[in-house]
Amino acid sequence: MKLLLVRLSALGDLVHCLGAAEALARARPDLEMHFLVQSEFADLLQGLEYIHNVIPHQRRPALRGYLRTGRRLRQLAPEIAVDLQGNWKSAGLLRLSGAPRRIGAPPTERRERSSSWLLNEFSAKSERAHPYKQAQAMLGLLSPNLPALPPRLQASEAEIAGEAAALVGIGIDPNRAFRILVASDASDPRAWPASAMQREAQDSAMPLVYLRGPAESSWEMEDGSRILTHAPGELRRLVALAILVARVGGEVLGPDRGATHVLAAGGAETLVFCGPQDPRLTAPPFAMALRAQQAPDCVPCRKRVCQHPEGPVCMNFSRAEAELLGQVK
Secondary structure, eight states: OEEEEEOOOOHHHHHHTHHHHHHHHHHOTTOEEEEEEEGGGGGGGTTOTTOSEEEEEOOSSHHHHHHHHHHHHHHHOOSEEEESSOSHHHHHHHHHHTOSEEEEOOGGGSSSGGGGGGOSEEOOOOSSSOHHHHHHHHHTTTSSSOOOOOOOOOOOHHHHHHHHHHHHHTTOOTTSOOEEEEOOOTTSTTOOOHHHHHHHHHTOSSOEEEEEOGGGTTOOOSTTOOEEEOOTTOHHHHHHHHHHHHHTTOEEEEESSHHHHHHHHTTOEEEEEOSSSOHHHHSOTTSEEEEETTOOTTOSOOOSSOOSTTOOGGGOOOGGGEEEEEEOO
16 A cells, blocks of 8 residues: 655654654564655665655746646655645645545644645544654554654664765774764854854763754864865765764754754764754754753743744853753654
8 A cells, every 4th residue: 555655854854854754664564664755855765664655846937847746746646645745835745646535634734734634533632742752653554653753863884884985084083982063053052052063072081072053154263173075965074974983972052953963864973952943843863952041031932033032042051051951742
């Protein structure tokens, strides 16, 4: 029986859904699982043996790409389709697939409530509106009492060796424990400020690596810092890096953003620095969440532009200045 799962974006939210998808695959081996994602995230799902096929959705040109994906889904002819996204675009793709059974979250938990009109079956309200919990609730309609599995990503030994070589190139021994500090675009209120990262670096007993992604191409740190740069289209490197960190007993410290989520799903011990977000709704499942001891009254807010007169002070803290909120479950 063909099952279509639709989660187009964002990077972290896509990762959140994988634990429930794997749990369902174990419980229902009769289901042939097809996963529809935006093309820039398709590589992330390589090596996941429970996924039969990954279908990349090309966003540009918008209408033509949408209709092209719709035709491909119609040819697939799934018996069941699940909208893990919760908006008009994803619900419309379920409808275009022709699936007789179209499942989604209840209207109150959807990003665009009226899009529920295109679906014909809904999960019960989840414990909380975290994509991980919502995916469990929706996929639980296909197999009740699914176990709570952490999201899991895989990399090949060749990919891991390639990332190990990149670490050696910046002076890091990949066979000894090291720490990753995840940089982010300073214009994002969820970003971990460079000043706080520097304070964190001063307390580090392990060798330290600053990870810079495509959105941080102009991000710099003081001279002598070891900076590992991942370019656009190199998501597979992020997974390989996570597995390396996990193998040597290292750790990842980063903001509640996509790269940190991928590193956590690769098995790395992860500490997530939460400022404007509520970790119960956004942080990686099974990671440890931190918040500033002196957090302002306006958190959580989840606003795209910080309204605090001094800027996003809620993110300006190191681990020594943090309150441990516990493991995200």
